Amino acid sequence: MKRIAVMISGKGSNLQSLIDHIADGDLEAEIALVVSNRADAFGIERAKRAGIDVAVMPLEVVETGGGDRSAYDRKLADLVAAADPDLVVLAGWMLILGTDFLDRFPNRVINLHPAMPGAFPGTKAIARAYEAFQRGEIKRTGVMVHYVIPEVDAGPVVTMEPVPIYPDDTVDDLEERVHLVEHNLIVAAVDMVLRTLP
Ligand code: GRF
DSSP states (O other), X not given: OOEEEEEESSOOHHHHHHHHHHHTTSSOOEEXXXXXXXXXXXXXXXXXXXXXXXXXXXXXXXXXXXXXXXXXXXXHHHHHHTTOOSEEEESSOOSOOOHHHHTTSTTOEEEEESSOTTSSOSSOHXXXXXHHHHTTSOSEEEEEEEXXXXXXXXXXXXXXXXXXXXXXXXXXXXXXXXXXXXHHHHXXXXXXXXXXXX
């Protein structure tokens, strides 16, 4: 059984989707570890309820020791590598990972981003897409899963799916629609990538 490590920073609804699809037999994988950079992330609770090992590594662990980001990335990579994952899945992980982390898992780190490739990199991508729609700049948004490179929300695309925006939508309507698409796309993407691994 292929092992995945899931990295989160918040609610963990995409983690939950992975947990549920594995439990239903739709996804052949085992979540070996859930890592959060925030101790108050609700996703931690979801992992514990599913009996999955959890680790919390706030950025402060190195900052207080005077360490820099690369020190954090190395420490984080050691933690994740100890779980021996075939694939690392960033599902709402909100810190940028550098080469000190990525080089430890070459072509084995994927990220979920609630926008189409090249669009709205960074945070609040759904709200920014909504505003761009209101200004008439875009007709739709989307969701993508991509391999991670040391650049925000960029890297070769694994899969993507457009998401329509309707004139009478509120931003909450759009958020809900995007998250629904995410919950299925993250499962499909993990399945696709795991099938490519030896
Ligand atoms: C998702 O919209 C993801 O695309 C973005 O952060 C959000 C995390 O949601 N990077 P959740 O924590 O999985 O509910």
